[in-house]
Amino acid sequence: MAYLDFKGISKAYPGVQALSDVTFSVDKGAVHGLMGENGAGKSTLIRILSGDQAADSGTIAIDGHSQSFTSVSDAFKAGVVVIHQELQLVPELTVAENLWLGRFPSRAGIIDRKTLIGTVGAKLREIGIDVDPAVKVASLSLGARQMVEIAKAVMLEARVIALDEPTSSLSSRESEILFALIDRLKAKGTVILYVSHRLDEIFRICDSLTVLRDGKVAAHHADIALTERPEIISEMVGREISNIWGWRQRPIGDTRLNVEGLCGAHLPNPIEFSVSQGEIVGFFGLIGAGRSEMARLMYGADQRRQGSVTIDGAAVKADNPKASIEAGMVLCPEDRKFEGIIQGRSIRENITVSTRRHFSPFGLIRPKKETSVAEHYIAKLKVRTPSANQDIVNLSGGNQQKVILGRWLSEEGVKVLVIDEPTRGIDVGAKSEIYEILYGLAAEGMAIVVISSELPEVMGISDRILVMCGGRIVTEVGRPDFDERAILAAALPDHASAASHSSGTIR
Amino acid sequence: MNSLKKILLGEQGLVVIFVVAFAVVALAVPNFLTERNMLGLLQSVVTIGIVACTMMFCLASRDFDLSVGSTVAFSGMVAVMASNMTGSIVTGLLAALACGAFVGFVNGIVIAKFRINALITTLATMQIVRGLALIASDGRAVGINDPSFYQIALSRLLGVPTPIWIMALLFVIFGFVLNRTVFGKNTLAIGGNPEASRLAGVNVVRMRIWIFALQGLVCAVAGILLASRITSGQPNAATGLELSVISACVLGGVSLAGGRAAMSGVIVGVLIMGIAENVMNLLNIQAFYQYVVRGLILLIAVLLDNLRSSSANRK
Numbered sequence: 001m002a003y004l005d006f007k008g009i010s011k012a013y014p015g016v017q018a019l020s021d022v023t024f025s026v027d028k029g030a031v032h033g034l035m036g037e038n039g040a041g042k043s044t045l046i047r048i049l050s051g052d053q054a055a056d057s058g059t060i061a062i063d064g065h066s067q068s069f070t071s072v073s074d075a076f077k078a079g080v081v082v083i084h085q086e087l088q089l090v091p092e093l094t095v096a097e098n099l100w101l102g103r104f105p106s107r108a109g110i111i112d113r114k115t116l117i118g119t120v121g122a123k124l125r126e127i128g129i130d131v132d133p134a135v136k137v138a139s140l141s142l143g144a145r146q147m148v149e150i151a152k153a154v155m156l157e158a159r160v161i162a163l164d165e166p167t168s169s170l171s172s173r174e175s176e177i178l179f180a181l182i183d184r185l186k187a188k189g190t191v192i193l194y195v196s197h198r199l200d201e202i203f204r205i206c207d208s209l210t211v212l213r214d215g216k217v218a219a220h221h222a223d224i225a226l227t228e229r230p231e232i233i234s235e236m237v238g239r240e241i242s243n244i245w246g247w248r249q250r251p252i253g254d255t256r257l258n259v260e261g262l263c264g265a266h267l268p269n270p271i272e273f274s275v276s277q278g279e280i281v282g283f284f285g286l287i288g289a290g291r292s293e294m295a296r297l298m299y300g301a302d303q304r305r306q307g308s309v310t311i312d313g314a315a316v317k318a319d320n321p322k323a324s325i326e327a328g329m330v331l332c333p334e335d336r337k338f339e340g341i342i343q344g345r346s347i348r349e350n351i352t353v354s355t356r357r358h359f360s361p362f363g364l365i366r367p368k369k370e371t372s373v374a375e376h377y378i379a380k381l382k383v384r385t386p387s388a389n390q391d392i393v394n395l396s397g398g399n400q401q402k403v404i405l406g407r408w409l410s411e412e413g414v415k416v417l418v419i420d421e422p423t424r425g426i427d428v429g430a431k432s433e434i435y436e437i438l439y440g441l442a443a444e445g446m447a448i449v450v451i452s453s454e455l456p457e458v459m460g461i462s463d464r465i466l467v468m469c470g471g472r473i474v475t476e477v478g479r480p481d482f483d484e485r486a487i488l489a490a491a492l493p494d495h496a497s498a499a500s501h502s503s504g505t506i507r
Numbered sequence: 508m509n510s511l512k513k514i515l516l517g518e519q520g521l522v523v524i525f526v527v528a529f530a531v532v533a534l535a536v537p538n539f540l541t542e543r544n545m546l547g548l549l550q551s552v553v554t555i556g557i558v559a560c561t562m563m564f565c566l567a568s569r570d571f572d573l574s575v576g577s578t579v580a581f582s583g584m585v586a587v588m589a590s591n592m593t594g595s596i597v598t599g600l601l602a603a604l605a606c607g608a609f610v611g612f613v614n615g616i617v618i619a620k621f622r623i624n625a626l627i628t629t630l631a632t633m634q635i636v637r638g639l640a641l642i643a644s645d646g647r648a649v650g651i652n653d654p655s656f657y658q659i660a661l662s663r664l665l666g667v668p669t670p671i672w673i674m675a676l677l678f679v680i681f682g683f684v685l686n687r688t689v690f691g692k693n694t695l696a697i698g699g700n701p702e703a704s705r706l707a708g709v710n711v712v713r714m715r716i717w718i719f720a721l722q723g724l725v726c727a728v729a730g731i732l733l734a735s736r737i738t739s740g741q742p743n744a745a746t747g748l749e750l751s752v753i754s755a756c757v758l759g760g761v762s763l764a765g766g767r768a769a770m771s772g773v774i775v776g777v778l779i780m781g782i783a784e785n786v787m788n789l790l791n792i793q794a795f796y797q798y799v800v801r802g803l804i805l806l807i808a809v810l811l812d813n814l815r816s817s818s819a820n821r822k
Contacts, residue, residue, distance in 0.1 A: 301706055322708040331706060339706055342699035344766035353696050354708040356689055363689045407707060 003028040004160050004191045007066075009058035011044055011215075018044040019215045022058070026208065031182060031192040033202040033224070036212035037236050037455060037488070042195050045212070046162055049193070050082035051075035062160060079159035083149050085168060091138035095148050096120040098137055099155050120155075127154055128184055143174025150181060161185065162193040167201060168288065179205050197286055198493055199229055211235040230485070233492075237455065237484040244432050245460030248439070252463065253277030256447035257329070257416045259298060262307035266293040269472045270307060275416070275447040280438060282462030283451045285491050290471035291451045292334045295418050299331040300324045311415050325354060328415035330408040332401070332422065334451070340404050341392045348374035348388040350403050355410040377406035382433060398423075398430025405437060417441060420451040435461050455488060467491050520815075521760055525775045532782060536789050544785070546667065550736075552781035553670045554579065554745060556774070557729040558752045559759075560681040561722040563773050566756055567685075568697040568718055569765030573629040574614060575726050576748035577636035580741065582607040583730035584640045584649065587740030591652045599656075604727045610636055611723020615716030633749070640742040649740040660735035670732045677725070682770030694718060698765025751801065755780045758808035760815070780804065 002025035009022040019041045026032040036042050047053045049060060051069030059066045062078055069075045075082070089098050096117050097104075105115040120133040129147045137145060146166060153161045163182075167175045182192055182205055196202055202209060202224070209221040211232060219235040221227045256277045261270040267290050275281045283291045296302045298309055300320050309316045309329075316327040324330070333339035342350050351374045359369045374388045381402040385395060392400060401422065408414055422438070423431040438461065442448050452458045458465055459482050467475040467490045475490040477483075533540040558575050565572045582603040590599025614632055618625045651657070662669045685691035696704040697711055705711045734740050759776025761768040783804060787797050 299706070320710070321706050322710055325708040333703075333706055338700070339702050342696045342703050342707075342766070344699045344762075345695060349692060349696065353692070353704065356692065360689045365687050365689060365692060367687070 002026070003030075003063055004032075004193070005061040005064075006045070007059050007061065009045065009048060009055045009060070011041075011048060011053070011055050017215055019048075019055070022212070022215070022217055024210045024217055024220055026191050026193065028191060029186055029189045030207045031186055031194055031205050033206035033209040034193060034195045034212065035197070035199075035202060035209065035232065035236060036218075037453075040212040040236070041215040042212055043164070044215075046082055046164055046193075046195060049075070049080060049160075049162055051080070052082075076156050076158075079157060080162075081153035081156055081158040081160070082162040083146075083153065083164065083166065085165050087145050087149050089137045089145055089148060089152075092136060094134055094136055095124075095131055095140070095151075096133035098148060099123075099133075099152050120151075123155055124151055127151065128181065141174070143170045143177065146170065146174070146178060147181065150178075150185075154185070158190065160191045160193065162195070164195045165197065166194075167196070167198065175201070199232065202232075203229075213237075233485050233489055237488055245435060245457075246432065246439070247435075247461055250278050250439070250443055250463070252279045253445065256312060256445075257449070258308075258310045258313075260308050260310075262294070262297055262304065262309065264293070264297045264302050264305045266290070266302065267297055267471050271297075271473060273466055273473060273476075275449060277445045277447060278442050280442050280448045280450060280461060280463050282458035282465045283449065283468060284455060284458045284465055284487060285453075285468035286493075287453060289468040289491065291468050292420050293471070294468070295331060295334075295420050295449070295451055298324075299329060299418060301331070301333075325411060328413050330411060330414050330417055332404050332408065332417070332419040334420035334424075336397065336400055336404065336424075341400050343393050344391060346389045347378065347383065347385055347392050347395070347403055350392045351377055351388075351406045351410060354407055355412070358412060373410055374406075377410055380409070381406050381437060396426075396430070398426040398434070401426060401430075401434060402437075405434070409441075414446065416447045416449070418449040418451070422450060422452065423454075423457065431457075455484060459484065459487070469493060520811075521758070521772055521775050525779060528779065528782065532786055536786050538789055539786065544789070546671070548778075548781050548785045549671045549674075550668060551785065552777050553674050554729045554733050554748065555751050555755055555780060556674045556777045557677055557732070558722075558726055558748065559755050559773050559777050560677045560770075561718070561725040562752045562756050563681070563685070563759075563761050563768050563770070564691075564694050564718045565722055566698075566753070566761045566763060567765060567768035568694045568715060569701065570618065570715060570718065571625040571629065571753075572614065572719065572722055573626065573749045574610065574633040574636055575722065575752060576745040577633045577640065578607055578610045578723055578726035579730040579733060579745040579748060580743065581610070581636045581640040581643075581730070582727035583734035583744060584643055584740040584742060586727075586731045587649050587651050587656070587734050588643060590656060591649070594653070596653060596656055600731055603731050604724060607727025607730065608720050608724040611726070612716065612720040614723070615719030618719065619712045619715035637742070644740060644742045646742060648742075651734075651738060651740075656735055657738055658735075660732055670736065673728065673732065677728070678770060678774055685768065685770055690714075690717070695766055695768065698762075698767070700766070750805070751780060754801065754805040754808055758804065758811075762815075763809075776808075 004026040006022055006024055009019055011019040022045060034042055048055045051072045051074050054070065061067065062080065067078050090101065093101065099120050100116055105112045117133050124131055124133060129151055131140065131144055131147060137148060140148065150161065166178060170178065186192060194206055206224050209224050209227065210217055211219045213236060253276055255274050257275040259274065260272050263270045271294055285291050297304055300323060304319065311328050314327065316329060317323050342353060348371060352370050355373065356365060356370060359366060371388060378385065378388060383399050383402045385399065392403060395403065408417065422434055438448055450458065450462060463479050465477045465482065465487060466473050467487055469491050470493060477487060538544055558579065562572060562575065585606045586599045586603035589602035590596045593599065610632060614629055617623050617628045660668065660670055664672055693709050693714055696709060697714060701711055733744055755776040756773055757763060758779055759772035761773060783800055784797060787800065
């Protein structure tokens with residue numbers, strides 16, 4: 001009997017249809033898996049379920065009653081609790097205090113500590129969580145905190161609990177404890193919606209599964225026991241390759257960028273690869289695979305622990321971005337808003353922020369020169385704006401990305417372009433324009449590193465793909481051998497660890 | 508109503524407020540619009556005006572400096588004591604400038620290099636430097652031996668006292684630096700988005716150190732002029748200056764969130780502070796009330812800043 005029912009859920013963001021007509025249901029006391037590539041719409045669906053965002057159309061029904069959440073507390077009242085990857089606990093409060101937060105049992109404003117600790121202790125015992133209610137959350141391991149978060153959901157008498165990648169930071173032992181807890185909740189009739197990239201876990205604990213792709217339901221498996229793994233992978237991928245990429249053969253020259261033994265605080269395993277003149281190398285991996293960390297390390301944005309980066313044989317003394325720029329390497333960062341654009345400043349200044357040192361004798365800016373440089377790149381990259389003096393925050397994502405590209409094209413002697421998520425949040429038309437710009441730069445001999453979470457994009461524009469997983473480069477594939485399934489499979493964590501015992505493609 | 512809002516929160520909103528306020532005051536307050544009073548008014552804002560030049564850079568790069576009042580007093584003290592000791596005013600002035608720049612440099616190193624919060628760091632140096640001024644003078648005012656020291660503040664050019672000229676000159680210089688030099692633009696870029704600026708090759712650490720060192724140097728200029736005007740080194744001079752200066756900057760449209768600043772706004776902000784005080788003096792309002800008014804002006808300035816940035820975000 002269907003207990004949790006999604007009916008025709010649709011949601012659009014500017015430029016993206018995140019979900020369209022998503023319909024599926026989950027039975028009482030079932031653990032239901034939700035899988036899909038990055039950007040398939042899992043997070044959006046979870047956000048709508050949590051009451052954090054409203055769907056454009058469609059309804060969620062619980063036990064036959066359709067719900068309309070306008071806030072997270074509405075969802076709580078209906079018995080729906082979503083547990084996000086970033087846990088929502090106050091570290092400096094005790095476990096018991098966290099569980100009662102917002103509705104402390106009190107008399108005349110004085111907290112009734114006996115009830116506070118007692119009820120929590122009883123509840124934790126009831127669901128089999130071995131945590132002392134009187135200790136501070138800060139002193140607990142990540143696994144234990146996850147348990148506390150679930151206990152919080154149980155305290156709220158949640159009938160539906162959604163877990164978003166709950167094991168991403170847990171050890172395997174902690175994961176087992178979590179799975180045992182999920183089994184107990186299931187026995188009590190709680191509906192669990194389990195979002196994960198890890199096929200092993202999905203098969204271990206889920207009863208049924210829905211696969212999302214491009215915001216639509218790609219497949220529904222009512223009984224996971226009757227499902228094969230390769231089936232799921234092709235359902236996650238199975239999209240037709242459209243022709244917005246426009247890739248074409250280019251002459252590829254000598255080695256331009258060479259990275260050896262690169263490692264840093266967030267990337268303990270040494271990374272090695274090289275990129276030639278005129279070559280576009282794509283880095284694919286799931287979120288957290290270490291691609292952006294690698295880019296930042298290479299560029300000197302984060303402190304390099306070991307390893308060397310050379311451009312045309314000359315070592316880059318990359319302890320800061322400025323040194324990298326002077327050596328000919330530039331980075332278009334992953335997060336445009338926090339690392340890319342300079343808010344409140346004009347397009348002109350955003351383009352010339354790095355390059356203006358070249359045409360400013362004694363540090364004096366020549367405004368005419370600055371404007372002409374900016375206008376040149378605005379025209380060349382087709383940035384849609386009424387004027388170079390427009391504040392950059394008023395531009396669309398695609399035009400902001402072009403401005404950041406313009407920042408680097410105007411710089412002298414760029415040999416290596418690293419571009420992280422080149423088209424995130426950018427509409428299809430602007431995407432093609434950005435790809436064309438990249439092909440043009442490669443044709444001029446630039447070595448280009450593209451990092452993307454969108455597999456079709458990486459496959460569409462790269463000459464070669466390096467797949468990262470768990471902070472390592474696990475596979476390298478040349479364009480003739482591109483295969484969506486193999487690449488995605490290599491990027492999935494449990495698959496990679498299984499493959500490392502048998503496959504010869506691992507370096 | 509809407510168009511009024513647009514004018515008040517727009518680019519020129521402050522200038523409009525200023526012009527209206529000036530006209531009202533000129534008509535309503537006797538003796539306000541006289542040459543004597545105008546020069547007096549400008550004299551009274553010299554310290555705030557000079558320090559506001561570099562405070563503008565500090566705030567525009569998302570930093571904060573509470574130590575300016577102490578640095579002004581300390582460097583004034585140094586100017587007087589070093590002049591007395593060496594018998595050379597030039598040496599005294601150079602010593603004061605060096606000391607001011609050094610205090611700023613230390614602020615900059617601690618804040619930018621060791622990544623300590625600017626508020627805490629300058630709260631500490633504010634007390635340390637004030638303490639040094641008190642120790643050096645044993646808590647008493649130190650008189651000036653060579654009377655030509657007074658001439659710095661007393662001398663006039665075209666009938667206008669030198670300190671006012673110096674303030675005007677610094678307004679021009681720092682207005683130019685902000686708008687027309689890589690230094691100024693990088694300051695605004697850092698305030699707009701520090702991480703993006705760093706990734707774009709701006710040496711953020713070095714820039715911040717420079718900004719603080721410059722702030723210290725300019726405080727020393729203000730300190731010298733103040734010591735000359737009050738004809739002594741006063742260890743308790745310029746208390747609370749930091750708040751007046753920050754108020755003037757914020758009132759002048761410098762965003763506390765960084766990235767937005769204009770010299771014209773700061774000048775107007777400084778003048779508004781000066782006029783408020785001047786008018787209260789002319790109207791014989793007790794000094795105690797002036798604290799309330801100054802506080803209210805600061806509050807209004809922050810509210811305006813908030814409204815302005817939220818209306819900018821909605822665009």
